[in-house]
Amino acid sequence: MEETYQKERTLPRLPSPDQRRQLLLDRRDEKMARSPHAYVRGNTAQYYEWLQAQPGHSLPEGPPIWICGDCHLGNLGPLAGADGSVEMQIRDFDQSVIGNPAHDLVRLALSLATAARGSSLPGVVTASMLQHMLDGYAFAFLPGELQLALPRPAVVRTALRGAVQRSWKELAEERFLETRPIIPMGRNFWPISREEKKAIAALCASSDLRALVTRLKSRGKKVKLEVIDAAYWVKGCSSLGLLRYAVLLGLGDGEYCLIDIKEAVQATSVRYAHASMPRDNAKRVVAGARHLSPALGERTMPQRFLGRGIFVRELLPQDLKLEIDELSVEDAASTASYLAYVVGCAHARQMDWSTGMHWIKQLQTDRHDGNPIPPWLWNSVLQLIASHETGYLEHCRSYAQRRQAS
Template sequence: MPPPENRAATLDARRMLKMARSAHAYVRGNTAHFYEWLAQSPAAHRIPTGPAIWICGDCHLGNLGPIADGDGKVAIQIRDLDQAVIGNPAHDLIRLGLSLATAARGSDLPGVVTMRMLEEMVDGYAAAIADPEAHAPDAESDVVRSIERESLGRRWRHLAKERLDAVEPRIPLGKRFWVLAPEERDALRRLFADERVAAMVLSLKGKEKAREIRLIDAAYWMKGCSSLGLLRYAAIVGLRGGKGHWSYALVDLKEATDPVAPIARGAAMPRDNAERVVAAARALSPHLGTRMLPVRMLDRSLFIRELTPHDLKLEVDQFNRTEAVCAARELAFVVGKAHARQLDPATRTAWLAKLEADRRGAIDTPSWLWESVVALAARHEAGYLDHCRRYALAA
């Protein structure tokens, strides 16, 4: 557990390690290279320009999963909007396609399965664009359904055990949670004393009549891959009700920085990065957006959100052939709904026509999507091996 002044070097080493663990982890942590390499791909000039809407910007498998709203209702939505911009929705499709292709390779599935995954992905996405009120595809994914069922059965004890390795309301310092600098702890106390922040936490817990809210414990949170090195805190907030009983909320605070995803020309977005992330969440993932708030702390832009027991990441260790195809269709359907809810019927029809225009021939996948994913998979594989070499030399 490094002291605050030694965090940077430790975080850089952790980032190198996490990205060396698998090609899929390397893809997740390499958003900047994704867009650099996409611009250099042979199909770059043929990627259609879709309507300028909020996109995830980093639409890989790990950024999709069950999310609860303020009333406890759960849905599969986009769960990470750090890179979200008003941009080209085709970029979310390519990013998801690359993530699925990498997962298929990690599951030792043949290339023909990747081809089928991309075909089903486009079908699922197109179905959502055509009718954003439609239900999920008939061929449901067992992986998606199982994690959704797991999400519905979770309670505070599951969240505390998973995130904190404890059931009691405290944050155990160690590998993941690090000691705060005095100025960080003071800043967090002031933040939760802010009426605006307190009101958000109270409303999310359904405790509007609570008489007291206070910071119980907090720590620096070593989490993620692309976010390593940014300010990230976990905080336990206590809420005392009218009868003197306490309930607790686990809150995540994360620094927001400039996105690397391409921004549509003339797009009007909030200039503050935390405000941008929250605006994107409210457009793309309503369950998450209603639980977020942009804040300023230590002269940085952060967003704050309560973590609920129902929020889970979609972890895919192994796909079989059938599951890979079903998951591709269903997850693309989720992304399509996030895009479609921002569009009027005429714009949805025009965007759908662009998607369908290039679906001819033996491979029923738009050629720009297929060629982009193939080129990116090759670049990422080479980049991953080079990263592993550099990590081994450094180690």
């Protein structure tokens, strides 16, 4: 394979590879200061510190399955399978481990409650969302023909419809701001070193990456892969400060694909003590993806890169983050129900019928008509909202002081 990065372009002054880390951490702090919801999304560690501090049996103890580990709203969305199908699934697995499925539910509940507060919805709506969240999750454990009756809320219908209709041109315009075969350097894409370029070229010349790219049915196995351009990708919040690259590959006849390379690090999520998982973090992430979201897992592979574990996937136009800028009173409950159903499907496919039914029964403990939200869930959300509100304000104060000092 021939390395054909674009010739040097006239660029604004951008950070060199050895200047990245502090700038990335500063940007993460800036993003987390924007809103309580952004703070919750970017601060998985605080959630797991809270979990670790809980007394034994304060949460239902579910069967040992692969869980997302960071199951907030931004980590759900439409995903395309290699066969062209598009489904709403979990889309991030950095924190995926074999653990208690209740941890995903509590994390989702915190995210929903924070989104409701950010949308200025009254507390009674938040309570209704948590109730419907449990109902939607349980719905995923019913026989398949009964699941068809679950209606999709407007935000989900819009996201899926937009995903199905998206083309490569739209993906390029969104990611690159232009349709020419080039990754424009700027706020989101930074230059990479010679060493990084060499490692990317070697990765893209491997048989493993060829197999990944040609997995789509529309591509022949002998397609010629050519590295057109590559850049450090300033993306996400929790991943800021880690290795992250965007690689534009040419496939011949004017066809391109976008490869996402991301460093895998030690999970902070809580795993079951005796669970058997890959020790290599990249392999752990890919294993979690394949169990929880097959559409994405089959398009992801683990690799070694510059001495570190990474996972690699091709981004397709249909892969979208579920953007919920504001929840309405009318759609809040149905949105909570359906998103919990998506998480439930990811969990249920790892359990047999009897295990699944026993797990749903555990979740319903102390739940009845007069108390539709079980105490374990309600108390968890109350504690987490309080601790994250405090943490968010402290983060903002500290961030503002640092800015003034600089």
